[in-house]
Amino acid sequence: MDDTGTFMKTESKPLVLDVDGTFLKTDLLFETFWAGLGQAPIATIRAVFAHLTDPARLKARLVDLTEIRTDLMPVNEGVADAVAAAKAEGREVVLASASNAALVKRLAADHGLSPRVFASSETQNLKGRRKAAALVEAYGEAGFDYAGNDTVDREVWSHANAALVVGDTASAKLLEGQGKPVTRIAGGWSPRGVLKALRPHQWVKNVLLFVPVLAAHDFTLSTLISDLFGMLAFSFAASSIYVVNDLLDLEADRLHVKKKHRPFASGAVPISVGMAAGAGVGAAALVIAAILSPAFLAVIVGYMILSLAYSLKLKRLRWIDIAVLAGLYTIRVVAGAYASGVEVSGYLLAFIFPAFLTLGCVKRLTEVTLAHGDERLPGRGYGKPDRPDLLNVAILGMVGALVSFFLYSFTDQAVALYPTQWLVWAALIPIAWWLIRMVRLGYYGKQDHDPIVFAMKDKRGLGILMIAIALLFQAAGLWEQWVSAALN
Template identity: 65%
Template structure:
């Protein structure tokens, strides 16, 4: 009596991801217009859609995240001398190399031509090949019910409801862990990055406006901007799946690791974008315009601009500067042109620091995955960072002579003193980036760096003293 083969579904079962959606997002990164055109043209024809997307972007199937419990099941079956077959609704051009990489059976069942191998179509193909009850099958979704019914043993991955229904039918069921958690999804929002949106308070600090109403509007603006930023982080992670999987740390991100399905990330993007734009519309038309422009520029950055050397750093600086503009738009506070001229080169320098850190911490001399920089660019990045530091300090010095500064600050020379810890902080950030002694994101690092926070507070305290704010806050004025 021959040993029954073990048949594994691929998307969501053997893999902790879905190759159709992997292909879609890889295509958006490589050729967005062709990908969108194919998606709209073949939206109602899954087989044609999978064929078109597979032709646009070949997948690195060796990088796709595998479910460890299902891999262990497959290894045990192989040790027992059983055939382990992949049967998938994904395109055969992707399933075949996946089977080869994991040394599974050369026999592969997958979508090809006009046949979409899913549900009843997959069940019929397996029964024709092995007969009713002639195979064990592992799947993960209700669409697999038609195949489980024809299998001898039903392996159910992360679908308790289907497992219960199969037991009620008298099937032999074995459950394997699967699925995703809300905690992993929230992690994909990168909530630690929301600290960057404290920049929306900068116009309040510059104008010395700390009224409850102004602070409340700024807080609402931060919520909107945080939702907008998280929605773009989701898109960025989905576009960067392959590059993240090649990265020593980013490979653990929720989508790259398969902890959260791509489809869930797409739904979350829609929800967060709607929240961001809806709240922005309630706040002010100008703020809505800033948020919409921020999201469009961020999308352009994710799709194309981040792969362009030097352009990516300028765009990063612009995105940070937009947060300051957003704070002014949300609260109705006037922002001096000198403040923006000061802020932009600061973030230009920090953008260089980000790339310097990545290059210093890189494990090889190859160019950064998904970026255009290599280690030979480090001296140029250091020079641009230095220019950014000098430009920001000059802009701040010139601001001290404006009518607004003369009106706000009673002691002008103290503004110049405040530049000393400010300069120290920026030079220190560049130095730490050069030696790779900070996190990959300099803004997040700055918010956790006690010495750096001390320097920033020192600078702000001197400026508050120059403006007489300490006297007023303490009731001495």
């Protein structure tokens, strides 16, 4: 397309398209790598270490290890328009890629392009000069138009009749300066997309680190600051895992009505950029944790390992995934105790775990309720027929949490912290009300997929929780202390 928005006609010369970052808004090597980690993690890691210096063989090995759907991969809209225009003119549209030939041929068939492709074999990585030589041999000097997106494509553009440049402004200017006909097509990514991939809205879940402080009534400035840094570390750690989870779930997300718009699944952010961002925030989390305390560092490392295990395998196992979800939430409470130096009661953990077991069931209830059919959800072990069982487990978790809370009220610690015992029992009413409400909303599919994020936005639910907290503060005599302190 020229500056007026019209695609330039170049007789009947074929239009040759690079694949990674040009025709596709993703990279087939990284796609197979992450699919391999999800489908055959040990073999994939071995392949990477064995063939790290031999890209062609590595690409071939990853293709052998994985099953991926190229038809679901995001296509650059501007390039798709160029393809449609070329087809309308009767021109051949050919894929030429450094990716493995098996995938490139499959991709060409998916989109009705020429069955003739130029791609890497197990022994040759078709990139840069090698790709240029192959195309010149096939079509002659200036016998084709070429679409690319990277400086390595300059080797090919120099032999092409015309250049279609996706997102690479520097190359476009250079080619224009050389007198080459250039069509510019939008490409690239934005920092906003990376931020979205880190899911900062999910950081609200890490307020759970303040639960031990709240339970112990320790509101000193040093304690709160330590917990804030702990929350920051956990937020960074969680974001690194969200990146990994999204990269492992690319195909499942593309099949999902909402998740297909996520940055990596939609191609809005390149996988390589996501990998760098995930590694960066993960490293920041570990540094902050190490500064706080060795114990907190150990907890956050354990959280990251368990989260990785969940992303790789455990989330696909029925019931185990819900138990792990509850464990990951409970770990946040333990982390809050280590970050602040406040002791956490065993009864508090006995209340927290079944409560979050209930919320884990609520998460799955919401997903299966909103599903369109009875088949199991992609990447999950549940389907709509599992709703009754999920409801039963949610109720069991709720009962377990309430019983644990009630038993806690008789402990020496509770008696010391909450002199007015009957108000502690009264607080059970809004707590039970909130849990029942969450289960009900999940059962009817009336909340977001993450119950904690939903809870932090749910005004009515927050009001119910505030009633429970107000009753507990009254039972502890905190209102009188604060009023007295304010008056004095």
